[in-house]
Amino acid sequence: MNPAEQPSALQVRGLTKRFDRLAVDALDLTVRSGEFYALLGPNGAGKTTTLRMVAGLLRPDAGSVSVLGIDALVDPIAAKQITAWVSDEPMIYDKLTPLEYLAFVAGLWGVDPKRSEPSARELLVSLGLEPHLHERCEGFSKGMRQKVALAGALVHDPRLIILDEPLTGLDALSARHVKGLLGERVRAGCTVIMTTHILEVAERMADRIGVIAAGRLVAEGTLAELRQQNGQNDTSLEDMFIALVDVEAAAA
C-alpha cells in the first residue's frame, strides 16, 4: 500500500474533556503511521488527559478517536488490541517477577506463548534486566520498574505505542536503552507517541513535534517547520517551546 493511502496511526477530531475546568479543548491531532511523535506542553496542558482518552482510560465528553482506522470509541477492544500504554508511574505488580509480569501481559493480549516467551526474554535482556528475571519486582528501583513496564508494553507487538513521560527516573544508560528500543520499533513500522519534558529527547528522536497548551494544539511540525513557523531559524526547541507556551499563557 502506498504510504499516502495508509490510515493514520492516530486521528483525533474535536476531542474534548472537562473536569473542574476544560482540560482538552476540541483538539484535532493526526499522527502518521510509522512516525515518532513527541507531544510537549507545560504541566496541566492536557497532554496526559489526551493520551489517556486515546488509550481508552478516559471517556471523552466529545470528539472522535481513530486508531489505525478503528474507531476507538465504537470498538475499544479492537483498538486496544493494537495499542500499548506506558504511564510515568510504572504499572507493575510487586509480587510478580518480570518474566511472570510479561507472561501475564501476553496472556491478557492473547499472544501465543510460543511467540511471547522468547520475545519477553529478549526484551528484558535488551533492557539490562537479565540478572533479575526471576526476582520479584518489590525490591526494584523506579528505573527498573519503568523498564519492566516498558517491556510489558512491547511484548504483545503493538502497532501504536503511547508513552507518558517514559524516561522519568531512568539513569543515562537505561534512558539510552529505552530510546534505542523505541527507535527500533519505529524503524520496524510501529508508531510511537510520547510526552516528555526532556526537550533534547524530542529534538533528537521525534519525526514531528506537537506543542499543546491549555488543551489545544498550538504548534506542530518537524523541528525545522517549527523554527520556520516561529520565524527564528537558529533558535533552540527550548526557546521556541517557552515562547509558544508564554504566548498561550498570556492569551489565557
Added chain:
Amino acid sequence: MSSAEALTWFARHEIRLAWREWLAMMTGGGRKRKRAVIGLIIFAAVLHLPAYAVIGRFADLRMPLDKSSLIVITATIFLAWALMLSQAIESVTRVFYARADLDLIMSSPVLLTNVFSVRIAAIALSVTAMALLLSTPFVDVLVIGGGSRWLSAYGVVVAIGLSAAAVAIAFTLVLFRLIGPSRTRLVAQILAAVIGAGFVIALQIAAIMSYGTLSRFAVLTSDAAAAWAPNADSIVWWPARATLGDSEALLLLLSFGLMLLGVVMAIFSRQFAETAIRVSANTTPTRQGSRAAVFRTGSRQQALRWKEFALLRRDPWLVSQSLMQLLYLVPPALMLWRSFADSSTAIVLITPVVVMAAGQLSGGLAWLTISGEDAADLVATAPLSASRVTRAKIEVVLIAIGMVFAPLIAALAFASPLQAVVTAVGVAIATICATAIQLWFRVQARRSQFRRRQTSSRIATFAEAFSSIGWAATAALVLAIPLAAAITGLMTAAIVAATWKISPRQR
C-alpha cells in the same frame, strides 16, 4: 531551641499525627468530621447497652472472690492485654514501614535516641488511649452498677496498655535483629492478626476437648482450673484485685507498666533508630520468584485468574487473615470430630461460625481482587471488556472460598447431610453478598492500602459485617427454628438490598 524544647515540640508533633491518623480512620478521611465525631459519640453511647448485657451482672462483685471468679476476670484482662499487644505490634511496624518522615527525621540535626524515645512513648500513648476508649462502655456499666471503686479498672487498662506497648516494641525490635526487616513485617502482621484471637480459640479448644462445648467459660470456671490456680494472695491476681478497687494492687500494676516502658525506652531507643535506618535503606530485599514456566496457553480471563491467584498466594495480609480464619475454624472442626464419637447436638454451632468466616474472608478477598489493582491502567488498556475483567476477579474469590470451606463442609456431610447443605448454601450466600458489596463500593486502590479499606466506606464495612452476621444467624436458625430463620433471612436480605440502593454504583 533547647533539647528539652525540641523534644516537647516533637512530642506535640507525634500526638498531632496520631490524632489525625485516628480521626482519618474513624471518619474515613471524609471532610464532614464534626458529623462523624458526633456519630461516633452516639455509637459509643449505644455501645453501653451490649456492654450492660455482657458485663452488667458482674457489677456487684467484691473482694474476696472465689478462685473461679478470679480466673475469669484475670483471663478477660489477659485477653484485653493480648488484643492491645496485637494493636501495638501493628503500630510499631507502621512506624517503621508506613511513615514517610523517617528520612526527614534522620537527616535532621537532632539526637535520634531522644526522638525515638518520644516516638515509643507516642506508640504507648496511642495504644493506651484506644484501649481506654474501647473499654469505656464496659467500665461505665460497672461504675454505674457497682460504684466508684470500679473506676480503678481504667487504671488497669492504662497499666496493661503501657506494658503491651513495651512488650510489642521489644518483641518487634528483637524480631528485626533475628530475621531482618522484610520478614519481620510479615511475621509481625501475622502475629498481630492471630495473637488476640489465638487466646480465645485456645480456650475454646480446651473447652471442646474437655467438656464438648464451644464456651471458653467452661474451662475457666471448671474445678480443674480452680485446683490448678495459685492461692488468692498470689501476684497472678493483682490485675483482678486492682480492677475491683484494690488501690495498692493498682499502684503496683501502674508502676510495673511504667517501669517496663521506661526500661524498653532506655534499652531500645538507640536500636529503634538503627532499625529505622536499616528499614529505610533496605525495605525489600531481593526475593526469588518461581522459575516454573509462566507462559501458558489459555484465554485472557485465565491469564487474569492466574495473576490474581499468584498475588493472593503472595499477599502477607491474606496469609495472616487466612491463618486467622483457619484458626477460627479449628474449634468447629474439633467439635465436628468429637461429634462423630458422641453425636453431640452442639454440632449445630459449626454452621454459623463457618458462614460468618466465609463472609468475612470473601469480603477481604473481594477487596483485594476487585479494588486492590496495582496495575489498573494496564488492565484497563487490555483488549478485554470491563465486565469480563470483573467476572474473572469474582471467579477468583468464589474459587478461593470454595477451596477453603469445601473440605469442612464435606466432612460435615458425613455427620449431618442436612446441616452440610444448609452450611454450603449459607457460605454461598454470605460470599456472594460480601463480594457484591465490595463490587458496589469499589474504589480503585493499591493492594498495600488494604489496612485502610474499612475507612474508605463505613457503609460498606458495616453492611459487610451485618450481612455476614445475618446469614450466619439465618443458617443456624434454619437448623433450629426455621420460622425465625425466615425472619432473619428477610431482614438480612433487606439490609443487602438497602446497601445496593445507596451504593455509588446505583446512584
